[in-house]
Amino acid sequence: MTEPEPAIVTRGLTRRFGSLTAVDHINLRIPRAHIYGFLGPNGSGKSTTIRMLCGLLTPSEGEAEVLGLQIPKEAEALKRKIGYMTQRFSLYEDLTTHENLEFISDIYCLPRPRRRERIAELLRRFQLEELSQQRAGTMSGGQRQRLALAAAILHQPELLFLDEPTSAVDPQSRRDFWEGLFELADQGTTVLVSTHYMDEAERCHGLAILNQGVVVADGSPSELEATIDAQVVEVQTRQASGARHALEGLPGVFSITQLGARLRVLVERDQPAPQEQIQQRLNAAHLEAEAQLAEPSLEDVFVAATQGRYREAPPGARASGPPGNGVTIP
Amino acid sequence: MSCFTRLFAVVRKELRQLGRDRLTFGMIAGIPLLQVMLFGYAINTDVRHLRAGVADQAGTELSRELAADAAASQVVTLTRKVDTPEGLLELLRRGEITVGIAIPPDFERRLQQSERPAAQLLLDGADPVVLGAARQLSQMTLRQDTAVVPKGGGPLFEVYNPYNPERRSAVHIVPGLIGVILTMTMAMFTAVAIVRERERGNLELLINTPVRNSELMVGKILPYIGIGLIQVTLILLLGHFLFRVPIMGAVGDIYLAALLFIAANLGLGLVISTLAQSQFQAMQMTFFFFLPSILLSGFMFPFDGMPLVAQHIATILPLTHFLRLIRGIMLRGAALGELLPEIQALAIFTAITLTLATLRFRKRLD
Numbered sequence: 001m002t003e004p005e006p007a008i009v010t011r012g013l014t015r016r017f018g019s020l021t022a023v024d025h026i027n028l029r030i031p032r033a034h035i036y037g038f039l040g041p042n043g044s045g046k047s048t049t050i051r052m053l054c055g056l057l058t059p060s061e062g063e064a065e066v067l068g069l070q071i072p073k074e075a076e077a078l079k080r081k082i083g084y085m086t087q088r089f090s091l092y093e094d095l096t097t098h099e100n101l102e103f104i105s106d107i108y109c110l111p112r113p114r115r116r117e118r119i120a121e122l123l124r125r126f127q128l129e130e131l132s133q134q135r136a137g138t139m140s141g142g143q144r145q146r147l148a149l150a151a152a153i154l155h156q157p158e159l160l161f162l163d164e165p166t167s168a169v170d171p172q173s174r175r176d177f178w179e180g181l182f183e184l185a186d187q188g189t190t191v192l193v194s195t196h197y198m199d200e201a202e203r204c205h206g207l208a209i210l211n212q213g214v215v216v217a218d219g220s221p222s223e224l225e226a227t228i229d230a231q232v233v234e235v236q237t238r239q240a241s242g243a244r245h246a247l248e249g250l251p252g253v254f255s256i257t258q259l260g261a262r263l264r265v266l267v268e269r270d271q272p273a274p275q276e277q278i279q280q281r282l283n284a285a286h287l288e289a290e291a292q293l294a295e296p297s298l299e300d301v302f303v304a305a306t307q308g309r310y311r312e313a314p315p316g317a318r319a320s321g322p323p324g325n326g327v328t329i330p
Numbered sequence: 331m332s333c334f335t336r337l338f339a340v341v342r343k344e345l346r347q348l349g350r351d352r353l354t355f356g357m358i359a360g361i362p363l364l365q366v367m368l369f370g371y372a373i374n375t376d377v378r379h380l381r382a383g384v385a386d387q388a389g390t391e392l393s394r395e396l397a398a399d400a401a402a403s404q405v406v407t408l409t410r411k412v413d414t415p416e417g418l419l420e421l422l423r424r425g426e427i428t429v430g431i432a433i434p435p436d437f438e439r440r441l442q443q444s445e446r447p448a449a450q451l452l453l454d455g456a457d458p459v460v461l462g463a464a465r466q467l468s469q470m471t472l473r474q475d476t477a478v479v480p481k482g483g484g485p486l487f488e489v490y491n492p493y494n495p496e497r498r499s500a501v502h503i504v505p506g507l508i509g510v511i512l513t514m515t516m517a518m519f520t521a522v523a524i525v526r527e528r529e530r531g532n533l534e535l536l537i538n539t540p541v542r543n544s545e546l547m548v549g550k551i552l553p554y555i556g557i558g559l560i561q562v563t564l565i566l567l568l569g570h571f572l573f574r575v576p577i578m579g580a581v582g583d584i585y586l587a588a589l590l591f592i593a594a595n596l597g598l599g600l601v602i603s604t605l606a607q608s609q610f611q612a613m614q615m616t617f618f619f620f621l622p623s624i625l626l627s628g629f630m631f632p633f634d635g636m637p638l639v640a641q642h643i644a645t646i647l648p649l650t651h652f653l654r655l656i657r658g659i660m661l662r663g664a665a666l667g668e669l670l671p672e673i674q675a676l677a678i679f680t681a682i683t684l685t686l687a688t689l690r691f692r693k694r695l696d
Binding site for chain 2 (some may be wrong): 054056094102104106107305
């Protein structure tokens with residue numbers, strides 16, 4: 001069997017709005033039946049990239065091939081094969097669950113008998129049966145989100161785009177939602193999801209961290225954690241703000257994040273014995289604190305990568321690094 | 331692949347939403363009802379029963395006859411009697427009367443000498459409509475005794491007014507109202523209906539589906555064509571049975587003309603929808619168009635009396651042409667074929683707006 005064709009390939013995909021470059025020469029290769037995440041802060045180009053891949057925005061430069069179709073040239077043909085869940089709830093609030101699904105199935109021209117079957121199946125699968133006669137506008141965030149996902153996969157798309165799908169949803173609903181995504185991936189659907197939640201990013205098969213329109217790191221979550229270009233020191237202390245103050249400006253330290261009574265300190269990779277240095281500095285400041293080397297988490301990767309401290313991934317995975325901000329290759 | 335399911339899906343969805351949008355639903359019937367009632371009952375350019383005072387200083391049989399004739403014309407209703415013209419002026423100033431009839435002591439002698447008017451009308455002429463009414467009075471002659479009619483007097487023209495012999499405003503206004511109401515509602519409904527989808531984010535979902543521009547547009551427009559025809563029917567029924575507005579021409583012609591006019595306004599609504607970013611903006615733009623329509627089209631003031639520039643502007647407005655069409659058909663019994671230039675004008679307007687709208691509406695975000 002030959003290597004299956006990837007769901008999405010982009011080469012130098014770029015989009016400018018006036019003088020602003022929202023997406024800057026992105027190269028992606030997303031395999032089929034994967035859940036692939038775009039992780040990045042607001043305004044990092046996640047939505048713009050998704051919109052280009054759907055054919056909603058014309059790239060200023062570069063090319064994209066989605067499900068073997070050239071974008072944006074063959075965007076209309078692509079529309080039958082993709083599902084798109086917008087960041088904002090975009091079904092009709094003054095229609096009921098059932099009416100919304102009926103409308104979407106007619107838009108995709110599902111034959112009548114098939115339509116009834118499929119809607120019933122989705123109502124069951126997303127626990128919407130009791131809400132089928134309720135207007136979408138009166139439903140909770142989690143319920144609406146289930147409805148939106150049901151509508152997005154109603155025509156059984158090969159590729160599903162989800163633009164920050166869980167921003168208005170409680171944690172339990174988020175968990176259920178992700179269960180649903182894995183089910184879809186198991187059935188062969190490729191899912192491209194943008195998020196700014198670390199726990200969601202961690203669940204993806206593959207991940208691209210975006211910052212200011214640039215892919216600053218990509219790979220699987222474990223790959224990313226293994227290749228972080230920093231050492232992580234965790235400081236346990238009851239005087240967190242004092243400790244933070246003491247450590248600021250210490251050579252090699254480039255990020256300090258407080259997590260309750262802990263500080264995550266990121267130190268440049270070539271800095272020798274970071275744990276000892278930090279402990280010494282804390283002792284010198286007469287702080288009750290204990291520093292220990294820690295395993296990098298995805299959040300550490302995110303912090304490091306968005307500050308330009310991510311080691312070059314395997315060749316070909318990305319074309320251009322961020323503008324020189326102390327990128328070191330050991 | 332053409333798929334009628336998609337078109338019908340959009341239509342059905344639109345109807346369902348419309349049924350649930352009580353405000354819009356109420357406006358569909360409410361606007362025509364309110365306007366017909368307002369214009370039919372309240373607004374009357376054919377003025378009658380102006381409050382009048384009389385200062386009869388002659389006190390002869392003939393002078394009393396003059397006052398009685400003036401009252402019989404129904405243009406004025408005599409409400410006050412004073413002794414002097416000064417008394418009349420005071421009443422005018424206080425706003426208690428709008429017309430004063432002053433009959434001098436030498437009234438009968440003046441009647442014999444044609445060089446001087448026999449009596450005087452004192453007017454609150456600030457309102458031109460009142461002036462027009464007074465002109466009617468001044469042309470009045472004393473019929474009772476032909477011998478005392480001023481020499482060389484008598485009207486020069488006999489007025490022949492076959493289409494509205496009773497001079498009732500409703501006859502002139504109700505057909506025009508069909509046009510005014512359609513202008514107001516059709517353009518606004520379509521513009522708002524499409525802008526709403528954009529505002530609420532529905533469009534972002536729709537443009538990611540295989541639905542086509544044409545299906546989306548036609549599907550959204552069709553229900554409003556139906557609504558427009560319902561409004562036309564409502565106004566016709568109210569006008570005909572409540573205000574006895576005649577329908578001289580063919581009813582089919584009325585509906586054909588209305589359909590064409592609806593199309594022109596929907597086209598306009600579509601253009602607005604591609605320009606407006608919010609429902610509020612869409613409404614503002616419709617009103618921007620509505621105001622000149624109502625003022626310049628000939629609905630309020632006769633087209634021929636307007637300055638040339640205003641006439642040129644009016645020629646662009648579809649309402650101007652529709653008014654000529656509908657008044658021609660309803661009041662003069664004209665056939666559509668006799669009003670071809672107006673039909674052409676409306677068709678051109680529709681074609682231009684539809685082209686503009688399709689060019690501007692893109693299934694993309696950029």
